[in-house]
Every structure is written in C-alpha cells, then in structure tokens.
Amino acid sequence: MISNTGFWAFLRRDLLLINRRRGEVASPLIFFIMAATFVPLATTPDAELLKDIAPGIIWVMALLATLLSAESLFASDYQDGSLEQLLISPQLIVMPVLGKVTAHWLTTGLPLTLVSPLLGLLLSLPTDGYLPMMAGLAVGTGCLSLLAALGAALTVSLPKGGLLLTLIVMPLYMPVIIFGSATAQYSIQGLAWTGPLAILGAMLALAIALCPLAISSVLRLTTIN
Amino acid sequence: MNWNWFYRMGSPRWFYESTSRWLPWLAALTFVLLAGGLVWGLAFAPQDAKQGNSFRIIYLHVPASFLALAGYFLMATAGAIGLIWKMKLSYMVMKCAAPLGAVLTFLALFTGAVWGKPTWGSYWVWDARVTSMLILLFLYLGVLALQYAFDSKDVGNKASAILALVGTVNIPIIYKSVDWWFTLHQPATIRFTEAPSMHPDMFQPLLVMILGFYCFYAVALILSVRVEILARERKTSWVRERVKQATQNTLGAGL
Numbered sequence: 101m102i103s104n105t106g107f108w109a110f111l112r113r114d115l116l117l118i119n120r121r122r123g124e125v126a127s128p129l130i131f132f133i134m135a136a137t138f139v140p141l142a143t144t145p146d147a148e149l150l151k152d153i154a155p156g157i158i159w160v161m162a163l164l165a166t167l168l169s170a171e172s173l174f175a176s177d178y179q180d181g182s183l184e185q186l187l188i189s190p191q192l193i194v195m196p197v198l199g200k201v202t203a204h205w206l207t208t209g210l211p212l213t214l215v216s217p218l219l220g221l222l223l224s225l226p227t228d229g230y231l232p233m234m235a236g237l238a239v240g241t242g243c244l245s246l247l248a249a250l251g252a253a254l255t256v257s258l259p260k261g262g263l264l265l266t267l268i269v270m271p272l273y274m275p276v277i278i279f280g281s282a283t284a285q286y287s288i289q290g291l292a293w294t295g296p297l298a299i300l301g302a303m304l305a306l307a308i309a310l311c312p313l314a315i316s317s318v319l320r321l322t323t324i325n
Numbered sequence: 326m327n328w329n330w331f332y333r334m335g336s337p338r339w340f341y342e343s344t345s346r347w348l349p350w351l352a353a354l355t356f357v358l359l360a361g362g363l364v365w366g367l368a369f370a371p372q373d374a375k376q377g378n379s380f381r382i383i384y385l386h387v388p389a390s391f392l393a394l395a396g397y398f399l400m401a402t403a404g405a406i407g408l409i410w411k412m413k414l415s416y417m418v419m420k421c422a423a424p425l426g427a428v429l430t431f432l433a434l435f436t437g438a439v440w441g442k443p444t445w446g447s448y449w450v451w452d453a454r455v456t457s458m459l460i461l462l463f464l465y466l467g468v469l470a471l472q473y474a475f476d477s478k479d480v481g482n483k484a485s486a487i488l489a490l491v492g493t494v495n496i497p498i499i500y501k502s503v504d505w506w507f508t509l510h511q512p513a514t515i516r517f518t519e520a521p522s523m524h525p526d527m528f529q530p531l532l533v534m535i536l537g538f539y540c541f542y543a544v545a546l547i548l549s550v551r552v553e554i555l556a557r558e559r560k561t562s563w564v565r566e567r568v569k570q571a572t573q574n575t576l577g578a579g580l
Contacts, residue, residue, distance in 0.1 A: 250491065254471060254484050254487070254488060255471075255474070257475075257480075258474055258475070261474075264470055264471065264474055267466070267467055267470055268467035268468075268470065268471055268488055270463065270467075271460050271463040271464045271467060271492070271495075271499075272491065272492070272495050274460055274499055274502065274503070275495070275498045275499055275501075275502040278502045278503070278505070278506045279502060282506070303498070310494065314487060314490075314491060317487065318484065318487055321480060321483050321484060321487070322480060322484060
C-alpha cells in the first residue's frame with residue numbers, strides 16, 4: 101500500500117535546501133522576464149499585434165524556464181549519494197519523489213504564475229486575460245514540473261544531460277502548451293475559458309498519478325547501474 | 326498453453342538462424358509487391374480529376390505514414406517486453422526500430438511537403454495531421470538521442486524503452502490536442518477536412534503499396550536486428566563459427 105510516507109519529509113527537506121540557495125529560485129524567474137522582454141524587441145512594439153501572441157509567448161517562456169531549472173532537481177542528491185540512500189530504502193519511493201517535485205513546483209511554477217501578470221502588462225495582454233492566464237499557468241506548470249522531473253531522472257547520471265533533457269521532454273509538453281495558452285486566448289476572445297482549464301486539470305491528475313511511478317523506476321535504473 | 330515459442334524468441338541465435346531460412350522469401354515478396362505497386366500506381370492508375378498526376382505521391386506518402394506510426398508502437402511494445410521479461414532480443418528490436426521509424430516519419434513529411442506545394446500552394450501547412458507527424462519525429466529523435474547518450478548499453482536500452490512507453494501514453498493525447506488546436510485555428514483557405522473517397526482503380530495499387538511497405542519494414546528491421554545480433558554476440562562460439570565459414574566460402578569462391 102502506498103501511504104504518504106516521506107511526502108512531507110521530502111517536501112520540507114527540499115524547501116529547506118532551496119531556501120539556503122535562494123539564488124537558484126531567482127534565476128528561472130529572471131530568465132522568464134528577460135526572455136519575454138526580448139520578443140517585442142525582436143518583433144514589434146505594436147500593442148495590437150503583441151496582444152494576440154502574448155499568451156503564447158508567456159507559455160513558451162514558462163516552458164523554457166521550467167526546463168532550465170529541472171536539471172538540478174535530482175543532480176545534487178545524485179552527486180552526494182543521498183539519492184542512492186533513498187533508493188535502497190525498503191519502501192516505494194513514489195511519495196518522496198512527489199514531495200521533491202512539489203518542492204520544485206513551489207519554487208518555479210508558482211513564482212512564474214505570480215509574476216506572469218507583469219509580463220502580461222509588458223506584452224499588453226487585455227485585462228480579462230490575467231485571471232485565466234494565471235489559473236492556466238498554476239495548473240499547467242504542475243504538469244510541466246512532473247514531466248521535467250521525468251526527463252531529469254532519465255538524464256541524471258549523464259555529465260551534460262541538460263540539453264538532452266530539453267530534447268526528450270519538449271515533445272511531451274505539446275498538449276500542455278496548446279491548452280494552457282488556449283485558456284488565456286479564449287478569455288481574451290470572450291469565450292468560456294473553463295473548458296481548456298478543465299482539460300489541463302485532467303492532464304495534471306493523470307501526470308500526478310503516473311509520473312512519480314515512472315520517475316521512481318527510472319531513478320532506480322539510472323542511479324544504481 | 327505452451328509458452329516455449331515465446332521463450333525461444335528470446336534467444337538471438339534462434340532468431341538469427343530461423344530468419345536466415347525465410348528472409349530471402351520475404352525479401353522477394355517485398356520486391357514483387359513494391360515493384361508491382363509502384364508500376365501500377367505510377368503508370369497505370371488513372372489521373373486524379375483535380376490534382377492530375379501529382380496525387381500519385383500518395384503511393385509513397387500513405388504507406389510511409391502508416392509505418393511511421395505503427396513502427397512507434399512496435400518500438401514501444403518491444404521496449405515493454407524487454408523491461409518485463411528482460412529479453413535481450415526485444416531491446417535489439419527496439420533499438421533498430423527507432424532509426425527506421427524516424428526515417429519513415431521524415432519520408433512521410435517530405436513526400437507530404439512535395440505534394441503540398443502544387444496542391445496547397447506551400448511546402449508546409451500547420452494541418453493537424455502534419456503537425457502530429459512532426460511531433461512523432463521529435464519523439465523518435467528523443468528516443469534515439471537517449472539511446473546513445475549512456476556509456477552502458479543496458480542502461481541506454483532500458484531508459485529509452487521507458488521513454489518510448491511514456492511517449493505511447495502521450496501519443497493519443499498529442500493527437501487529440503493537435504486536432505482540437507487545428508479546429509480552433511483552422512485557416513479558411515485550405516479545405517482538407519475530408520479525403521474524397523477513392524476510386525477502386527486508384528485504391529487497389531495503394532493497398533499493394535501498403536502491403537509492400539509492411540513487408541519492407543519487416544525485412545529492414547530483421548536485417549538490422551541480425552547485424553545487431555552479430556555485433557553483440559561476436560564473442561560467442563556460434564558467431565565465430567559462422568564468420569569462419571563465411572570467410573572460407575568467399576576465399577574459396579575467390580580462388
């Protein structure tokens with residue numbers, strides 16, 4: 101039986117570790133804002149045009165920021181051997197893994213969601229779009245974190261796994277991107293936006309159920325061998 | 326039920342020796358089907374009323390797309406069998422299916438682009454099916470990249486098998502979301518919602534080509550698995566015996 105053994109312990113442990121290196125939390129956020137600033141500079145400052153592509157830009161940048169931060173998810177635990185210690189414990193490591201991913205989401209996905217209105221402002225997103233965009237990001241970045249953790253587990257033992265991680269996870273992100281940016285786009289066009297949000301929620305439920313199982317078997321494979 | 330046949334399939338030697346017997350026949354069948362289908366489709370099938378001769382590229386495009394998708398499922402199934410029953414052979418099948426599938430996906434995209442230029446007016450269109458095929462190509466490339474990233478072949482095999490399985494769970498979701506995305510953004514200039522029903526004269530050669538591509542896929546996969554077997558088992562006595570025999574035969578023929 102899977103109890104919640106280890107979920108809270110690992111959530112607290114990872115949050116504590118991240119709290120000691122706060123710079124790491126800030127980097128994806130700063131990247132998120134910087135990269136999105138470049139889009140008007142590279143294309144056009146025309147508000148009419150930017151407003152149409154704003155949800156898409158914000159989502160693509162959120163995806164990249166998540167991927168950039170994912171490499172460190174298991175890296176330090178792998179290097180100092182605590183991952184191996186976790187794996188030789190007798191119980192399933194599904195719950196500890198979920199705790200770690202939750203900590204990752206709390207320190208990347210959630211902050212990204214909270215600063216996204218700032219980007220909406222920069223990219224002249226209409227005011228109706230803010231709430232749906234934030235709701236979509238809050239749910240969608242959960243999926244992004246879980247899938248990124250799978251990629252991080254697959255590439256944890258490789259010396260330069262970062263780019264490979266991006267390569268293998270990106271195709272899996274496509275449904276999340278489509279429905280995530282649709283949530284904001286629907287609200288701008290005056291349509292009911294809860295539909296795509298509900299689908300994002302369904303994807304998150306599926307990912308929470310399946311990803312930790314896959315991640316724990318992958319970690320066993322890449323770490324022990 | 327007798328499971329002997331299943332366990333025997335796990336033996337690379339058994340696979341190598343039994344395919345040696347019937348592979349020539351399968352190759353001959355493939356040649357007949359492909360040559361017959363191509364000549365029939367390209368030269369004898371009637372012209373399309375609207376598209377003229379350019380429609381004939383479907384005789385390559387459709388079978389390649391079929392096999393690209395079926396190949397992914399075959400690769401993932403082989404990977405799953407490897408993970409569950411720890412069979413060496415099924416990992417080899419998975420490893421060989423990846424590049425083959427990637428090439429077929431590329432072929433499907435390429436022939437689609439060549440056909441799209443005269444028909445749709447551009448090489449690339451963000452159509453739902455085209456986009457799904459592109460994502461399929463990315464999935465194949467991810468599996469390939471992961472396969473070769475590890476020093477240990479065993480870890481590479483298992484890791485890419487898991488990735489292929491995750492991709493399989495995702496393929497229906499990807500397909501449905503692209504479909505939904507396309508209906509949201511459907512451009513007005515292109516009408517390709519329904520393929521017109523085909524005339525039997527055009528359809529029969531297509532059927533022959535699809536069968537031919539399936540046989541071709543089997544032949545190509547078996548050939549590359551055989552190479553993989555020889556490379557991995559090169560230190561065993563039966564492979565050495567075979568190599569010795571083969572070199573003696575060629576030497577004898579040369580003298």
